[in-house]
Amino acid sequence: MTLDELKLDWQQSVAPKSDTELQQMISQKTSSVFYRTKLKTIIETIALIIFPVVFLTGLDAKRNEDWVNILVILTAAVGIANNLWLYHGLSAEHLNTNLKESLLKVKRKLQGQILFAVVFSSLLSGSVFLFFFFRTPFILEKIGALILLLVVGIIIRTSAEVWRWQKLNRYIDQCLFALIH
Amino acid sequence: MKQEFIHIISIHQNIIHKVVRIYRDTSEDREDLFQEIVYQLWKSYPAYEGRAKITTWIYQIALNTAIAKYRKKQISTHSTKSLEVALEKPSVHPERDRLYRAISTLNEAEKAVITLYLDDYRYEEIANMLGITISHVGVKLHRIKEKLTHLLNPCTNDT
Numbered sequence: 001m002t003l004d005e006l007k008l009d010w011q012q013s014v015a016p017k018s019d020t021e022l023q024q025m026i027s028q029k030t031s032s033v034f035y036r037t038k039l040k041t042i043i044e045t046i047a048l049i050i051f052p053v054v055f056l057t058g059l060d061a062k063r064n065e066d067w068v069n070i071l072v073i074l075t076a077a078v079g080i081a082n083n084l085w086l087y088h089g090l091s092a093e094h095l096n097t098n099l100k101e102s103l104l105k106v107k108r109k110l111q112g113q114i115l116f117a118v119v120f121s122s123l124l125s126g127s128v129f130l131f132f133f134f135r136t137p138f139i140l141e142k143i144g145a146l147i148l149l150l151v152v153g154i155i156i157r158t159s160a161e162v163w164r165w166q167k168l169n170r171y172i173d174q175c176l177f178a179l180i181h
Numbered sequence: 182m183k184q185e186f187i188h189i190i191s192i193h194q195n196i197i198h199k200v201v202r203i204y205r206d207t208s209e210d211r212e213d214l215f216q217e218i219v220y221q222l223w224k225s226y227p228a229y230e231g232r233a234k235i236t237t238w239i240y241q242i243a244l245n246t247a248i249a250k251y252r253k254k255q256i257s258t259h260s261t262k263s264l265e266v267a268l269e270k271p272s273v274h275p276e277r278d279r280l281y282r283a284i285s286t287l288n289e290a291e292k293a294v295i296t297l298y299l300d301d302y303r304y305e306e307i308a309n310m311l312g313i314t315i316s317h318v319g320v321k322l323h324r325i326k327e328k329l330t331h332l333l334n335p336c337t338n339d340t
Contacts, residue, residue, distance in 0.1 A: 096228050098311055
């Protein structure tokens with residue numbers, strides 16, 4: 001069978017979807033990686049809003065020092081700004097263009113995502129470290145180990161995220177290369 | 182607007198079936214991608230201005246979704262070895278299935294070109310949809326045909 005012969009077979013209809021099925025599809029949640037990231041962004045933003053509110057409104061028995069409050073607000077603000085930027089980027093449509101342009105837009109989006117993940121992780125782990133460094137008397141070795149574990153945890157989480165985005169970025173590069181060459 | 186959209190997709194859903202068939206191997210993956218394409222078409226529908234033909238617009242969104250947007254699972258990379266293994270299974274249309282399997286070993290960009298070629302799109306239209314030059318479409322098609330010939334008749338290259 002040649003490609004020209006396949007054209008005839010190509011036109012043959014497969015089992016069509018009913019209008020009801022199509023209607024269900026447009027109201028269903030998408031499973032794209034961007035949608036899942038968007039969902040995660042929303043959850044994180046809510047957590048970042050709740051965290052300083054709970055911390056600053058007295059659940060902590062002791063009165064907090066100013067620099068501690070400033071650090072908490074700063075960390076939360078950086079997190080919220082990062083997530084809002086990310087959400088905006090993920091919501092931007094890029095499918096109504098040609099394939100090459102669409103791939104380039106996805107690539108730019110991924111690069112931005114990687115950059116922000118690194119910056120945000122550095123700020124967050126730095127803030128967490130400084131917060132505990134000044135606040136906790138390092139008498140017990142266990143506390144020091146716990147703090148380090150927390151910081152390392154943030155770095156590992158971000159590294160996993162960056163690795164995932166870079167994998168996708170490499171795939172987009174391959175597609176672009178295959179398209180252009 | 183929703184009813185109008187459903188009506189359009191209902192008429193032209195064959196395009197989505199074709200893209201899905203080329204880009205995914207299993208029925209489960211095809212079903213997932215079909216849903217994702219319909220969802221993306223619905224999201225993009227308000228921005229559709231009617232400048233391009235509706236079929237061209239559907240193809241554009243479907244191909245972009247299949248390649249650039251949708252990533253539920255890691256896409257397996259095919260090889261000629263997998264083609265040979267797959268051929269061991271008996272089929273009702275062995276010739277046609279061989280060709281489809283050979284097409285499935287092409288890269289994502291080549292699949293896009295062949296999908297549009299099989300639907301009789303002109304080189305100019307393919308070039309516009311993919312963002313490449315008309316001459317490059319010709320070069321790509323030539324390479325694809327050579328590749329498919331080699332995959333289907335490995336001995337021809339030995340001479």
